[in-house]
Amino acid sequence: MxxxxxxxxxxxxxxxxxxxxxxxxxxxxxxxxxxxxxxxxxxxxxxxxxxxxxxxxxxxxxxxxxxxxxxxxxxxxxxxxxxxxxxxxxxxxxxxxxxxxxxxxxxxxxxxxxxxxxxxxxxxITCGGQASIPIAYAISKVHSEIDYIETVSTISSRSAGPGTRINIDEYIEATEKGLKLFCGVSHAKAMINLNPANPAIDMQTTVLVELKNPDIENILVEIEKMVSKIQRYVPGYKLIVKPTFDNGKLLTTVRVQGLGDYLPKFAGNLDxxxxxxxxxxxxxxxxxxxxx
Amino acid sequence: MKKMIQDDIQRSIQGLSSTFGSLKGKVILITGGTGFVGAWVARSLVWLNDELNFDCSIIILTRNPKKLEELDPDLYGRSDISFIKSDIRSLHDLPQDINYIIHSAANPDNRVHMSDPVNTMDVIAIGTKAIMDAASRLSDIKGIVYLSSGQVYGDAPGNGAAISENSQGYLLKKGINSIYPEAKRYSEALCLAYRSLYKLPVTIVRPFSFIGPYQELNKPWAINSFMQEALNGQPIRILGNGKPKRSYLYATDMAAWLLAILANGKDGEVYNLGSSEEVSLLEVANEINSIISIPVDIIVKNNNTLESNFIPSLDYIHTQLGVKENFTFKEALLHTIKWNVNKQGSNDE
Amino acid sequence: MDNLEVSLYDVTLRDGSHAIRHQLNVDQIATYAKLADSAGVGVVEVGHGIGLGASSLQIGKSLLSDEQMLTTARENLKHSLLGIHVVPGYATISRDISKAIDCGVDVIRIATQCTEADTSEQHISYVRGTGRRVFGGLMMSHMISPEMLVQEALKMESYGAEGITILDSAGTFLPADVEKRIGLLVDSLKVPVGFHGHNNLGMAIANSLSAVKAGATIIDGSISGFGGGAGNASIELLAAVFSMEGYKTGVDLYKLLDAADIAEKLFSVLPKITSSSIVSGMSGVVSVFSKPVARVAEIYNVDPRDIYFELGRLGAIAGQEDLIVEVAQALAIKDFR
CATH class of the missing domain: 3.40.50.720 (NAD(P)-binding Rossmann-like Domain)
Incomplete structure (x- = not known):
């Protein structure tokens, strides 16, 4: 057998x-x-x-x-x-x-x-969803009062094929649906940038939320826990901007480098x-x- | 509408059908059979079967037979039409009893050429090779018609003259505009290579512009945009000065001429396929307005001063195959608009 | 034959949004829309700085919703067309564009990074189908060669764009750069060509003039240059200079000059060329980063000019505001060492 x-x-x-x-x-x-x-x-x-x-x-x-x-x-x-x-x-x-x-x-x-x-x-969901939702989820665990989350992903232009390009609206709609569902927020916004820089940039995603009194310490603990879990299957998943608070806005960024199997390493979004x-x-x- | 279409097919085909004897009882493969050209050829063959007992078997090669069901359910459900469901690029073997092939698979929508240029080239180049390879192993192949493109002539000639098959063509622009025509040009050469090596009876057709029922109005060509705007009650917007001239062959004439090429075209030859009745874009807009019930504004934006004509010379096909235009531009447009108005009406219900 | 008509495309109420952190209010929109309309500009573009659907924590939340901004402008325009700027990846057809059309928008410019024109196919085709006027925009147009720029413009033309504007989003072009690009575009496209300048290097007017001499017929400008970074080409200056050179813009110069005087009070801050914006222009970094870079430089106590050069090296594009924080943090650590 x-x-x-x-x-x-x-x-x-x-x-x-x-x-x-x-x-x-x-x-x-x-x-x-x-x-x-x-x-x-x-x-x-x-x-x-x-x-x-x-x-x-x-x-x-x-x-x-x-x-x-x-x-x-x-x-x-x-x-x-x-x-x-x-x-x-x-x-x-x-x-x-x-x-x-x-x-x-x-x-x-x-x-x-x-x-x-x-x-x-x-x-x-989507590549941006897989990168951002875990982080957004970690933040929402600490601050259940959050009602709006947004994410912005930047990917290398070369990692987006004709299918993705023609259907960019589908990507946004699916990512937003995932954010709302997992983080229990009623509003979410997903944005995507295609960056043509050469050499190709690695995929990165930023999660932003509006907060009054952020518990930065606990947010960081939850995010780091999440990052290490994800690193088990995506070794190139890294927190590059720790939760940073300014003017009522909390922001944190992860970068995703791929394994480089069939897809190149910079296509961490697809990986x-x-x-x-x-x-x-x-x-x-x-x-x-x-x-x- | 059914009656109009049947009548139109008859009008286009009746003068020619006596020369179509060689097609009787034969098996005919149409690649791209769910496209505008392919489906119209199928419709005309079916008419020959129904009205003149031609007893042709039609095989349509397509990735998605259901597309024909949506487009034209009458055609989809017939017993004399069967399907091969395949991507043309991975086609290996064809049924041995095929006698004729009309190879019309390729998306003519230039938006697709722009957004997915690699795939566009792939389908044209690799797809044509796959068909020719499979055809070279058929035991009784009598004729293959390859639908290339009028665009292989490159930019329209500066003097506005009609373009003959012998025209050397003008150099294509570098870059993305040349992807589709260059792929077509490569495929023409490939057809001739198979003809040379395996003596395949290949005839090349260079289509220009067509109109008729079943053509989607959201295609990015001027006449389609004009009709769409007019039928939506919006002003017709002519981006240039309205002076460039085009010509449009009506769908049933197009199909009848293709059958004439299939039955009687000489292999190794090239035939232009289109209409010789020149109309300027402004005339097109005015004609549309004269047909629709509530005329719309026509805005000539004069964004450029281009006056290029893109008109085929049809001397060769007229004399060699005895075909003629049975529909004036005005009639062709009238029937096309009627069909679309009817379709709009049934969608609204 | 010289085409002596130039259409002025007024981006005050869109690009200007960057200059005041997207805090355009109803009074400003209503007042300015009325002024521009009576001066006779071709199009009045309205919205968040990055366009429809872009109000966000990342780029900045706008004071008013897209709908409020558009409705306000609509009520105050009689002759000029109401325009919006749409970037695929930020705005979607079902969430944003269809609503904007319901608000009575006349002209929709679908703009992409200069290398990503194919992300606009769905949006341009959709707008064409609705019968509204649709233009294409290629942003950060300095990032690729003039020849490649033409290829991308041809894509937008094939989708149905009725005009293509290239945007010097970083204010980095010199007149010869503009002349070369516009000339090639005019030769290659069947639709009108436009230019959108930024004034980082003080070249916005010179570049716009160079564009029309090369055949561009749509020129973007904003009142007293009210726009992102060092601002745009001043629309009243454009009108003046074009009339001196014999181009017809169809605007009433006096009314536009009056509008400029009023705008000074209406918008309170008018952009100027600063040391940062010069560096931003030199390094090819998008002008609209000026406010966030200034803010982040202060927080992390680093030289904003270093941030610009590093962002330029990384090839940052608008929408990557998150990168500013990353770069500043890295610079702060380096300085500390």
Whole structure:
């Protein structure tokens, strides 16, 4: 009997290919199908070189051979995921949605991992969401009175592909939804800058809140706790501006350097969402294997 | 609307159908079959089947057959149309019984060329190679028509003359505007390479501008914007001086001419596809106003003094294949607007 | 043939918002909108300094909501068009742009960093579909070569932009830089080309004149230069200089000059060239950083000029105000050592 849980990845762009590399390194996961549309893409040839089974049929291969895998990563687009979700649900797959479709349980592993793996469709929100929500959550734990949180992420221009660029509004809407949900605030604002500087800059995210009497000490304790938890699966996640208070405004900044698997190190934004998704998949796999 | 479309197909095709004998009983593959050009060719073939018992089998290659269902449910549900669901780039094998191929897969929307230039080139270059490779392994392939683009001629000639197939073209601008035409130019050469090596019967078509039902009005071309503005009751805005001239072939003529090329075109040849009836953009706007029930303002913004004409010379296709324009620009526009008004009406309900 | 008509695009009530930490009030908007309207400027742009949906802790909260600002301006404009500035990544179609259109906005300028034009496709197409006028803007246009700038402008044109303005957001251009870029754009685009200057190096008027001589027909300005950093090109000066050079702007010069006198009281602080803004222009750092840099330099007791040069080295863009604190903290530690 195999001691690993089988994983399918739909979507063979940068996200899908990087996920594949992380899956193949995992003790609990193995990729049994890597499916997209274009066998000539560079992600496909990377996967072929790794000896992974390929398909150009997208989701249809899993419909035809449902026993191929238990977990499905959907790394296509929000629009495609809306069509995929019900199909995968009928097939009884555990789905980890990498798109901003936001129809499943929104998940930030350090906050609601258990809830997420109890569901059948987990949404990874956005890259900026994975970087900022844990910090925002840590602050809101100390100051439950907060009613407004904002985040601003700056990413390297080169780490945003055509899909992200054309759908920049989707990114904002999904990140804001995540902030409101996890921090219990009624208003949230997410902003994103694409920076063309060369050499490419690492992704960074700042969280800002309005506060009257901030408990800086406890905020720092909570944030540092959170940062070290996240560093377990994203080693390049670092607090670079400690909570700083000025004129009623508290600000703190994290920087995310990626692992440099398929994606370059500066694309920490893409790496963190993939690392978080792997965390969810591994936890699901671990539980499932323990039951057997 | 159905009747108008059937009548229009008939008007375009009836003078030619006697020369289409070689298509009878054949299997015809259309790539990009859910696009404007591909779907109109399918509609015309279906008409030949229904009215003249042509008994053609139509195979549509598309990434998403459902798109045709949304666009034209009548066409989607037919027994003489089947689908191959695939990205054209990863196509390997085609059904052995295919006799003819119309290769029209490529997105002509220049907004997409701008935002996703690498993918644009990929689909055109790798997609054409995949089709030609698969076609070279078919045992009874009688004709392949490749839809290139009138844009391979580069910038419009300075003297405003109609562009003939022999025109060497004017140097393309460097940079992003040339991505689509250069990819098309590469693909034309690729087709000729397959013709040379495998003797594939490839004919190249260079399409210009078309109008007709089923064309989305939110496309970024002047005439589409004008119609959209006018149908929304907004003023028509002409950015330049309104003097540049274009020509528009009506959809059913376009499809009939393509079938004529498929049935009787010479392989290795290049044919322009378009209309020779020149209209200036200002005339286009005025014509739209004369058709719609409540005319709108026409604002000529005079932002530039460009007067370039982009008109195909059709001497070659007219004489070689005996095709002609069956719809004047005015009629083509009238039918297109009628169809869109009807569509708007049914959406509002 | 020389195109002798130039449209003045008045950004006082938008770029000026930076100069007073986004505290534009109803009286200022109403009063100035009326003045600009009666002077006959082409467009009156209104809003938060970074545009629609940008009021935030990061950049600064505006006193009034977008809706309040737009409605106030709308009520006071008869002839001039009401414009807004929209940066994708800050404003979204469903949350912000559609509401602004409901407020009666006439002209929407979708502006991106000069390298990121493709983030504007959805927004430009959307506005085109509504029938409102839509322009494209390329910010920090000094950051790429003139040839690349043309490529990005062509993208916006293809999406449906009816004019493209390049913004010298850092006030770093000299007249020859502007002439080269505008000339290439005019040759390559079918739509009108515009220029938006900043006065960090005292070049805003000279640069704007250089732009129209190279074929630009939309020129941004603000009353007495009321704008971010060292301010914009003074719109009354633009009107004066253009009329001396034979360009028609359609404005009533006397009324615009009167407006400038009134503006001095209305806005109380008018921007001037300071040592910091000179350094900001030299280092190519976006002008609107001036207020936050001054503030942070004071807190961490570092030389603001060092902050600018470091930000310039890092290629900072507007919206990265968080970087200022990071840089200042790093400089403070270095100084301490």
């Amino acid at each position: 195999s001691s690993k849980i089988r994983v399918g990845i739909i979507g063979t762009g940068n996200i899908g290919t990087d996920l594949l590399m992380k899956v193949q390194r995992s003790k609990f996961l193995e990729c049994t199908i890597f499916s997209g549309r274009n066998l000539a893409s560079s992600g496909m040839s990377k996967a072929a070189a790794m000896g992974v089974r390929l398909s150009d049929e997208g989701i249809d291969i899993i419909v035809r051979e449902p026993d191929l895998c238990d977990i499905v990563f959907d790394a296509t687009s929000a629009k495609s995921h809306l069509a995929h979700a019900s199909i995968l649900e009928q097939l009884g797959k555990f789905v980890i949605d990498m798109t901003p479709a936001k129809i499943g349980v929104l998940c930030v592993p350090e906050v609601n991992l258990e809830e997420a793996i109890g569901s059948r469709n987990v949404n990874m 963190i969402i993939n690392c978080a998704a792997i965390e969810v998949a591994e936890h699901f796999a671990h539980k499932k294997l323990a039951k057997v």
